[in-house]
Amino acid sequence: MTRTDFAQSAVASIFTGAIASHAAVLADDLGLFDALAKGKLRNRDLDRSPWLRNRIRISGALEALCRVGAVQRCTDGYELTDVGTELAGQVPVFRLWLGGYASVLAGQISIGADPATGVHGGIVAESSGAIGARYLDETIVNLLESLRPEGRICDIGCGTGARLLRVCRRVNQPGIGYDLSAKAVEAARETVDEARRIGVDIDVRQGDATALTQDHPDVDIVTQAFMTHHIAPDEYCAAVLRSYRSRFPRARYLVIFDTVPSQDSEEPEIFAPGFDYIHALQNMEPRSRGAARRMFTEAGYICREEVELAVPNSYAWVLEMRDREGPAS
Ligand SMILES: C[S@@+](CC[C@H](N)C(=O)[O-])C[C@H]1O[C@@H](n2cnc3c(N)ncnc32)[C@H](O)[C@@H]1O
Incomplete structure (x- = not known):
């Protein structure tokens, strides 16, 4: 596998989709879909209350959603795409399985985080x-x-x-x-x-x-x-x-x-x-x-x-x- 295969492999969509699935639930929890449904989320607004407190997580979720075309960058911030609008409507499905059963999912492949690092x-x-x-x-x-x-x-x-x-x-x-x-x-x-x-x-x-x-x-x-x-x-x-x-x-x-x-x-x-x-x-x-x-x-x-x-x-x-x-x- 060469360097570009990381982007070109068919597995790229599976992997990126897995990350974006989690980001969709987080984005909804943080109120991002509601805000985006009303219009652009400008970077200068994200640097102020009420967003500033969660600024790094918000950027992480928005960038993950950009990778799957649910959100797109515009000159001064982010806007929702048609895919994003559909995704926002389906968030309860993602939340049910990824959120409601998070401990079941995690328990299958990872038990007990390391106290020194907080990760396995x-x-x-x-x-x-x-x-x-x-x-x-x-x-x-x-x-x-x-x-x-x-x-x-x-x-x-x-x-x-x-x-x-x-x-x-x-x-x-x-x-x-x-x-x-x-x-x-x-x-x-x-x-x-x-x-x-x-x-x-x-x-x-x-x-x-x-x-x-x-x-x-x-x-x-x-x-x-x-x-x-x-x-x-x-x-x-x-x-x-x-x-x-x-x-x-x-x-x-x-x-x-x-x-x-x-x-x-x-x-x-x-x-x-x-x-x-x-x-x-x-x-x-x-x-x-x-x-x-x-x-x-x-x-x-x-x-x-x-x-x-x-x-x-x-x-x-x-x-x-x-x-x-x-x-x-
Ligand atoms: C991403 S892994 C990389 C492991 C290995 N160096 C490699 O390249 O495959 C990062 C490793 O750094 C360790 N680590 C993180 N912070 C550390 C610290 N402050 N001192 C020593 N090890 C640390 C983690 O426990 C983990 O094993």
């Missing part, structure tokens, strides 16, 4: 790992190999640790992974056992990127995949990234992989509608590519390379950890 960490880690294995890992392993690792690789937010193992095997170096979620660390146990069987030195620990206390002078490369957007606001994230210079005093590179929000997309797509909508529901606004680059600079890093990845809106940034004049103190 095991499912996030396993699914992320599976997406990565299919679309990203070969590129990521090649990129890290090109940096000629000279010591331990540390992967922060490592999920199942499967990519860490792949990297360590390829570059013949030991590894350490940290993840906030106890369920992800539990899922990583299998990877650690497999590593042991094949003679690769890997350890996975529960730990919060924002509060790492142990110093790792043997680490040469730090990676952080698909979680930096959870560390906000920018000044705080910059401070966390800056702290890595002390935690990993001899590391040469910090390599960050992350996804950025879609820019006014109107097409069904696999992956991105989920990323955009779920983070809006979490009241989060993941940083744009430009904002990420500015934040790395604020954290004192020089971006040596930026690579666009196969998963939509996703990039790798290779950041130099040492000052030009020598190792970090």
Whole structure:
């Protein structure tokens, strides 16, 4: 599957429709369909009461509905389409099955959120790992190999640790992974056992990127995949990234992989509608590519390379950890 297949696949409509189905019920709960039935919803109105309080969730719902043609963007806001008018009339059907039976639906595939993150960490880690294995890992392993690792690789937010193992095997170096979620660390146990069987030195620990206390002078490369957007606001994230210079005093590179929000997309797509909508529901606004680059600079890093990845809106940034004049103190 190439990059454009995320939009062109027949599965794109199924995936985007699933997200939009939820967004339709939320839009109705937030009063958006009633407001849109009366006319345009202007951006400047959305920035005021009564909408402002739910601004991020409202944008998330409207953008999800744009993807299925129920709402369309106009010069200064959003308007309802004919499909949207029909959808608004059918919301009770969506609410009955998705809302009334939400716990039945969730209970079939996901039981018990991880208290540290509020999400099912095991499912996030396993699914992320599976997406990565299919679309990203070969590129990521090649990129890290090109940096000629000279010591331990540390992967922060490592999920199942499967990519860490792949990297360590390829570059013949030991590894350490940290993840906030106890369920992800539990899922990583299998990877650690497999590593042991094949003679690769890997350890996975529960730990919060924002509060790492142990110093790792043997680490040469730090990676952080698909979680930096959870560390906000920018000044705080910059401070966390800056702290890595002390935690990993001899590391040469910090390599960050992350996804950025879609820019006014109107097409069904696999992956991105989920990323955009779920983070809006979490009241989060993941940083744009430009904002990420500015934040790395604020954290004192020089971006040596930026690579666009196969998963939509996703990039790798290779950041130099040492000052030009020598190792970090
Ligand atoms: C989307 S998953 C990505 C997992 C893996 N890096 C990958 O690329 O497949 C994000 C992971 O980051 C972890 N995470 C989120 N915030 C974290 C934090 N503050 N410190 C450590 N791990 C964190 C989550 O528990 C989750 O396993």
